Amino acid sequence: MKKSFIFIALFSSLGLFSQSTFFSDAIIPSVPSALVVVGEDLFVAVVQGDPAIRKINLNDPTTSQLVADFPDAGGGGGVWKMAYHEATNSIYAHSFDNSFIHKVDLNLPLPVIPEEIVLLPFGTQGMVMDQDTLYIASNDVIYTMDINIGAPSLTPYYEDPNTNLEFYNPAIYNNELYFAERIMNDPDFNIMKIPLNTGNPQKTLVATLGGVLGAVQSSIIVQSNLYIGVEITSPHIILKLDLNESLPIDAEFLVMDLPGAPIGLAFKGDTFYVSEGNTRTILSFMDPNLSIEEFIINELTIYPNPTNDIVFLSNLTYGETFTIYTVNGQVLSKGKYFDNGIDVSALSSGIYFINTEVDGLLQTKKLIKN
Numbered sequence: 602m603k604k605s606f607i608f609i610a611l612f613s614s615l616g617l618f619s620q621s622t623f624f625s626d627a628i629i630p631s632v633p634s635a636l637v638v639v640g641e642d643l644f645v646a647v648v649q650g651d652p653a654i655r656k657i658n659l660n661d662p663t664t665s666q667l668v669a670d671f672p673d674a675g676g677g678g679g680v681w682k683m684a685y686h687e688a689t690n691s692i693y694a695h696s697f698d699n700s701f702i703h704k705v706d707l708n709l710p711l712p713v714i715p716e717e718i719v720l721l722p723f724g725t726q727g728m729v730m731d732q733d734t735l736y737i738a739s740n741d742v743i744y745t746m747d748i749n750i751g752a753p754s755l756t757p758y759y760e761d762p763n764t765n766l767e768f769y770n771p772a773i774y775n776n777e778l779y780f781a782e783r784i785m786n787d788p789d790f791n792i793m794k795i796p797l798n799t800g801n802p803q804k805t806l807v808a809t810l811g812g813v814l815g816a817v818q819s820s821i822i823v824q825s826n827l828y829i830g831v832e833i834t835s836p837h838i839i840l841k842l843d844l845n846e847s848l849p850i851d852a853e854f855l856v857m858d859l860p861g862a863p864i865g866l867a868f869k870g871d872t873f874y875v876s877e878g879n880t881r882t883i884l885s886f887m888d889p890n891l892s893i894e895e896f897i898i899n900e901l902t903i904y905p906n907p908t909n910d911i912v913f914l915s916n917l918t919y920g921e922t923f924t925i926y927t928v929n930g931q932v933l934s935k936g937k938y939f940d941n942g943i944d945v946s947a948l949s950s951g952i953y954f955i956n957t958e959v960d961g962l963l964q965t966k967k968l969i970k971n
Contacts, residue, residue: 619839619855619856619886619887619888619889620856620858620886621856621858621859621875621884621885621886622884622885622886623882623884623885624662624874624882624883624884624885625643625657625662625663625665625882625883626880626881626882626883627655627657627662627663627664627665627883628645628647628650628655628657628665628876628881628882628883629881629882630650630881631647631648631649631650631651631653631679631881632647632648632649632650632679632864632878632881633645633646633647633648633864633865633876633877633878633881633882633883634646634647634648634679634680634681634682634864634865634876634878635680635681635682635683635694635819635864635865635876636683636865636866636867636874636875636876636883637683637684637685637692637867638659638867638868638869638874639685639690639692639707641658641659641660642656642657642658642659643656643657643658643659643662643867643869643874643883644656644668644683644685644692645657645665645865645876645883646679646680646681646682646683646694646865647679647680648679648680648681648864648878649679649878650679651670652670652671652672652679652680652696653667653668653669653670653671653679653680654668654669654671654680654683654692654694654705655667655668656668657883659869662883666711667711667712668692668705668707668711668712668713669692669694669703669705669711669712669713669714669715670712670714670715671694671696671703671715679696680694680695680696681695681696681724681725682694682695682725682726682727682728683695683728684728684729684730684735685730686730686733686735686748687954687956687965688732688733688926688954688956688965689706689708689748689926689954690706690707690708690952690954690967691704691705691706691707691708692704692705692707693705693718693728693730693735693748694715695721695724695725695728695737700720700721700722700723700724701717701718701719701720701721702717702718702719702720702721702725702728702735702737702746703715703716703717703718704716704718704748708952718746718748718753719746719753719754719755721737721739721744721755722739722755723739723740724739724740725737725738725739726738726739726767726768726769726770727768727769727770727771727780727820728771729771729772729773729778731773731797733747733748733749734746734747734748735748736758736771736773736778737755737771738768738769738770738771738780739768740766740767740768741760741761741763741764741765741766741767741768742757742759742760742761742768743757743758743759743760743768743771743778743780743795744756744757744758745758758802759795759802759804761804763784765784765785766782766783766784766785767782767783767784767785768780768781768782769781769782769783769790769816769817769818769820770817770818770819770820770829771820772820772821772822772827773797773822774822774825774827774844775825775844776796776797776798777794777795777796777797778794778795778796778797779792779793779794779807779820779822779827779844780792780793780794780795781793781816781817781820781829782804783816789810790810790816790817791806791807791808791809791810792806792807792808792810792827792829792842792850792852793805793806793807794807805848806848806849807842807844807848807849807850808842808848808849808850808851808852809849810831810840810852816831816832817829817830817831817832818830818831818832818862818863818864818865819863819864819865819866819875820866821866821867821868821873822844823868823873823888823891824891825843825844825845826841826842826843826844826888826891827841827842827844828840828841828855828866828873828888829841829842829852830862830863830864830865830866830875831863832862832863836857836858836859836860837859837860837861837862837863837877838854838855838856838857838859838863839854839855839856839859839863839866839873839875839886840852840853840854840855841853841854841855841888855886855888856875856886859875859877859884860877860879860880861877861878861879861880861881862877862878862879863875863876863877864876864877864878871887871891872885872886872887873885873886873887873888901914901915901916901917901957901964901966902914902915902916902966903915903955903966903967903968906967906968906969907969907970907971908945908968908969908970908971909946909970909971910944910945910946911941911942911943911944911945911946912942912943912945912955912968913942913943914938914942914943914955914957917938917957919938919939919940920937920938920939921937921938921957922935922936922937922938922957923935923936923937923938923943923955923956923957924955924956924957925943925945925948925953925954925955925956925968926953926954926955926956927953927954933948933953938957943955945968945970948970949970950970950971951969951970952967952968952969952970953967953968953969953970954966954967954968955968
């Protein structure tokens with residue numbers, strides 16, 4: 602009873618609660634876990650059943666298509682965590698029963714055979730991509746992996762002196778890495794952050810989430826808000842933290858009616874998607890306080906696309922730097938954008954990626970050259 606009282610006191614919210622609604626049961630009878638949105642498709646990791654990555658079209662969620670099969674992740678383990686790399690149009694995934702991080706190249710015909718990339722010494726509780734660096738939470742260590750290296754390896758980026766800690770579900774905002782932290786076998790957890798691109802990162806307390814009898818199973822950052830999927834005594838919940846507030850931040854309830862653990866979170870347009878393990882379905886919900894209009898207006902677009910010679914970029918300030926990559930991540934050219942557009946006539950026919958910064962946010966878009 603004492604734990605419940607603390608929980609209510611910490612998370613009483615003046616915000617509006619959001620109701621979850623049914624989106625898709627296309628993964629049944631398997632259990633969906635991590636979610637990634639690429640274009641108009643929702644990629645779903647299957648954690649129990651037939652180990653795989655499948656995709657559901659957001660405009661027709663009645664069926665799913667096999668993207669990659671993971672036969673070595675059997676025994677009830679399945680695919681657990683995923684991260685998407687835009688420049689190469691690839692998903693990096695890790696499973697329970699196979700300790701390799703795999704690459705799934707989405708440029709290849711489906712279904713794709715997963716490529717073993719690097720051996721992870723322990724299991725992972727989350728991974729997130731920042732440009733060409735993959736950050737991985739594993740026990741009490743945050744690892745990095747440079748995916749542009751021919752033979753990638755894991756490098757410890759942050760190791761806590763308290764080896765009884767567990768880190769969960771990292772997310773990145775404003776050049777800082779946010780993650781959940783708890784002492785092993787302790788139901789209470791905190792949200793911490795560490796700076797990126799520094800030689801000796803030190804963690805800072807972001808929020809104390811005491812009294813939660815469960816675990817952080819998923820997280821995502823949209824605009825300046827951190828959304829956290831928390832597995833507790835049913836019904837399960839989604840919490841929201843405004844990262845612009847003074848530390849420590851008071852979390853607020855957003856969704857309080859999930860029938861199963863919120864194992865995966867994704868976002869597209871004005872809608873959040875959450876995978877839950879009880880009904881084995883994908884649910885959706887909205888944040889009534891999210892400024893979606895501003896978010897969409899500032900999104901980078903490329904036109905005409907496909908193109909034969911010149912492309913233009915919307916919502917980009919003249920003089921901003923852009924980079925063109927191949928699907929394998931090779932840098933082909935760099936330059937500054939002006940009103941005469943970008944001349945790509947010298948490129949061979951195929952798929953490329955343009956990377957630039959809009960309103961302080963790094964964005965990557967696919968370019969098709971005829």
